[in-house]
Structure formats: C-alpha cells, structure tokens
Amino acid sequence: xxxxxxxxxxxxxxxxxxxxxxxxDLFASMGExxxxxxxxxxxxxxxxxxxxxxxxxxxxxxxxxxxxxxxxVDGTVVAEAACELLPDGNGELGITVSPQLRGWLGPFIxxxxxxxxxxxxxxxxxxxxxxxxxxxxxxLRRRGLAGMAHSERPATVRVVISTGGRVPPWPxxxxxxxxxxxxxxxxxxxxxxxxxxxxxxxxLVCPGPGGRWSGCPALRGEPCPLVxxxxxxxxxxPGRTGEIVLDAHHRLQPTVPVCVELPxxxxxxxxxxxxxxxxxxxxxxxxxxxxxxxxxxxxxxADR
Numbered sequence: 001x002x003x004x005x006x007x008x009x010x011x012x013x014x015x016x017x018x019x020x021x022x023x024x025d026l027f028a029s030m031g032e033x034x035x036x037x038x039x040x041x042x043x044x045x046x047x048x049x050x051x052x053x054x055x056x057x058x059x060x061x062x063x064x065x066x067x068x069x070x071x072x073v074d075g076t077v078v079a080e081a082a083c084e085l086l087p088d089g090n091g092e093l094g095i096t097v098s099p100q101l102r103g104w105l106g107p108f109i110x111x112x113x114x115x116x117x118x119x120x121x122x123x124x125x126x127x128x129x130x131x132x133x134x135x136x137x138x139x140l141r142r143r144g145l146a147g148m149a150h151s152e153r154p155a156t157v158r159v160v161i162s163t164g165g166r167v168p169p170w171p172x173x174x175x176x177x178x179x180x181x182x183x184x185x186x187x188x189x190x191x192x193x194x195x196x197x198x199x200x201x202x203x204l205v206c207p208g209p210g211g212r213w214s215g216c217p218a219l220r221g222e223p224c225p226l227v228x229x230x231x232x233x234x235x236x237x238p239g240r241t242g243e244i245v246l247d248a249h250h251r252l253q254p255t256v257p258v259c260v261e262l263p264x265x266x267x268x269x270x271x272x273x274x275x276x277x278x279x280x281x282x283x284x285x286x287x288x289x290x291x292x293x294x295x296x297x298x299x300x301x302a303d304r
Contacts, residue, residue: 002108004070006070006071007070007071008068008069008070008071008073009068009069009070010066010067010068010069010101010105011066011067012064012066012067012108012109012112013064013067014063014064014065015053015054015056015057015063015064015080015082016054017051017054017055018054019065019077019080020047020050020051020053020054022065022067022075022077023050023053023054023080024044024047024050025076026077026078026079026080026096026098027044027045027096028044029098030044030096031099034096034099036130037130037132037136038094038095038096040130040154040156053080053082053094056082059085060085061082061083061084061091062082062083062091062113062116062117062120062122063080063081063082063083064080064081064082064109064112064113064116065077065079065080066078066079066080066097066101066105066108066109068101078098078100079095079096079097079098079101079105079106079109080094080095081093081095081096081109081110081112081113082094082095082113083113083116083122083125085122086126088171088172088173089122089123090122090123090124090125090126090160090171091122091124091125091126092126092127093113093125093126094127095109095110095136102135106135106139107139107142110143114143114161114163115163117163118164122163123162123163124160124161124162124163125160125161125163126148126158126159126160126171127140127158127159128156128157128158129157129158129159130155130156131156131157132155137157137159137188140161141188141207143161143162143166144161144165144166144167144168145159145160145188145207146159146160146161146168146188146204146205146207146226147159147187147188147189147204147205147206147207148160148171148203148204148205149193149197150189150193157188159188160204166215166217167217167225168226169225169229170202170204170226170229171204172202175202177200178200178201178202179200179202179231179232179293180201180202180204180229180230180231180232181196181201181202181203181204181230181232181233181234181293182203182204182205182206182226182230182232182233182234183203183205183206183234184205184206184207184208184235184236184237184242185205185206185207185208185234185236185237186237186238187205187207188205188206188207189205190203190205190234190236191282192285192286193205195282195283195285196286196289201286201289204226204230206226208237208241208245209241209245216245218245218248218252219244219245219248221248221252222252223252223253224249224252227249227253227256228256231256231257231293232256232257232258232259232289232292232293233249233256233257233258234258234261234276234289235249235259235260235261235273236260236261242260246258246260246273257274257292257293257295258273258274259273259274259275259276259288259289259292260273260275261275261276261285262276274288276288276289
C-alpha cells in the first residue's frame with residue numbers, strides 16, 4: 001500500500017476474476033492513442049478479452065492490479081500488468097497505467113510483475129511494442145531489453161527483458177539447423193535482420209549500453225552472456241561507444257567472431273574484426289556474416 005496526498009492510497013495486489021469490471025472501466029477511461037499503444041486498436045477490448053485477462057492466474061500466468069482508494073475513488077483500478085505464459089517458457093507482457101499516475105506507477109508495477117515472474121520460474125518476459133511508444137520502450141530499455149524481431153505494419157518491435165538480471169537470456173533454445181547472430185545496434189533492430197533470419201539465423205538485437213554503462217556486463221569487465229551464446233556478433237554501435245564495446249568483447253570473449261558495420265567515410269583500424277561491406281544490399285551483408293561465422297574473413301570485406 002502506498003500513501004498519496006489527499007488521504008488516498010494505492011494498493012498493489014494480485015489480479016482477481018472479479019477485477020474484470022474495474023479493468024473495463026480503466027480501459028474505457030483511456031484515450032484513443034493510449035488504447036492503440038496498449039492494444040494496437042483505438043477501441044477498448046471486448047468484454048470476453050477482459051474477462052479472460054482477469055483469469056490469467058488460472059492459466060499459470062501472473063496478473064497484478066493497482067487499486068486507488070480515497071475520497072470518491074474507492075476501489076478504482078488505476079493500473080494493470082499481466083504476464084501470460086508462452087510456449088517457449090517466457091511470459092507475454094502487457095501493462096496499462098492511468099494517465100494521472102504515470103511516471104512512478106508504471107515502473108513500480110512493472111518491477112513487481114517481473115519479480116513475481118522470477119519467483120515463479122519465468123526467465124524472461126516478451127512484448128510487442130509500437131516504435132512510436134517511446135515511454136514504454138524507455139521503460140523496458142532501462143531494464144535491459146533486446147530486440148527479437150520487428151514489423152513495419154504497424155511499426156513494432158518485439159522485445160525481451162530478463163526477470164533475473166540486466167541481460168536477457170536468448171529467447172530460443174539451440175534450434176537444429178540455426179545459428180545465433182547477436183547484433184548490437186542502438187535502435188534494437190537491424191536493417192538486415194530479416195535477411196539473416198531467412199539465411200538460418202536466430203537474431204537478437206542489443207541496443208548497447210546507451211547512457212547506462214553499468215548495465216553492460218562487458219563494460220564492467222564481465223563476459224556478456226548474449227555474446228557467449230552467439231555464433232557471431234555484429235557491432236553496429238556508433239562512434240566511441242562501438243569501439244569501447246568492441247574492445248571489451250575482444251578482451252573478454254576472443255573466440256567469438258565479430259563483424260563491424262562502419263558508417264560511410266570511416267576506415268577500419270583495429271585488427272581481429274571483419275568490416276561489413278558498405279553500400280551493399282542486406283543479402284550481401286549477411287553473406288559476409290555467414291562466412292565469418294564459418295571461420296572465414298568474408299570475401300570483399302576488410303579483415304581488421
């Protein structure tokens with residue numbers, strides 16, 4: 001229970017089937033833009049959807065609600081966070097916060113859900129997020145997201161965060177006939193990821209340390225679990241950040257092959273890395289990545 005000004009309190013508790021009515025009221029109070037960010041539709045979800053959501057615990061998932069009490073607002077649901085179990089063992093994340101309580105309640109209920117998922121043995125949670133939903137992406141990035149895939153219509157990215165640390169696990173187990181490609185790119189998506197998947201790679205995109213250097217294990221002098229689980233790495237982080245991360249990978253995990261995507265006008269300058277061809281199509285870029293992953297330096301690439 002959290003005390004607020006005006007003799008009000010917010011209580012965070014497990015979601016119950018009886019919360020369906022309060023959830024409907026919460027969704028009905030949201031504007032069209034907020035509904036699109038949450039449900040990819042400008043209309044509140046149908047009653048059947050909400051009733052199923054309120055019973056997420058019956059399916060082994062986790063649901064939390066934040067309830068506001070006080071003068072004139074007794075029992076008002078002002079936030080919800082749910083984690084629906086997925087076939088891969090992770091959870092599917094959804095979260096809604098009433099506009100007047102955003103800023104602090106969103107991070108609070110997300111942390112509570114992630115902690116509950118960890119206690120239940122769920123290693124990570126995944127979510128589809130609109131690229132225009134910058135607050136949600138920022139919220140998840142502060143918890144160490146990685147991009148699993150992206151779509152153009154609508155422009156979304158599927159992300160994963162860990163329930164047990166700063167670095168998410170690889171969302172897929174070792175799948176027969178597929179290799180793992182880790183791309184480090186600040187947008188959590190890479191222009192050639194579709195081509196890489198078509199070539200037989202599971203692709204995960206890490207946005208790098210950003211402004212939170214302490215969140216990157218390599219920059220703390222620790223081997224990165226994502227790099228350790230990869231067959232090949234593409235460093236597409238810009239400027240000095242990319243150089244620092246690259247140096248850390250070479251020092252800590254020298255057996256993992258690394259390619260660097262250099263901006264136009266930049267010359268390769270560090271040994272031990274393959275520069276991807278500039279100005280070439282995605283298939284050509286992935287071709288070089290494949291040759292490096294198989295032990296070559298990549299035809300037409302500058303071996304650094």
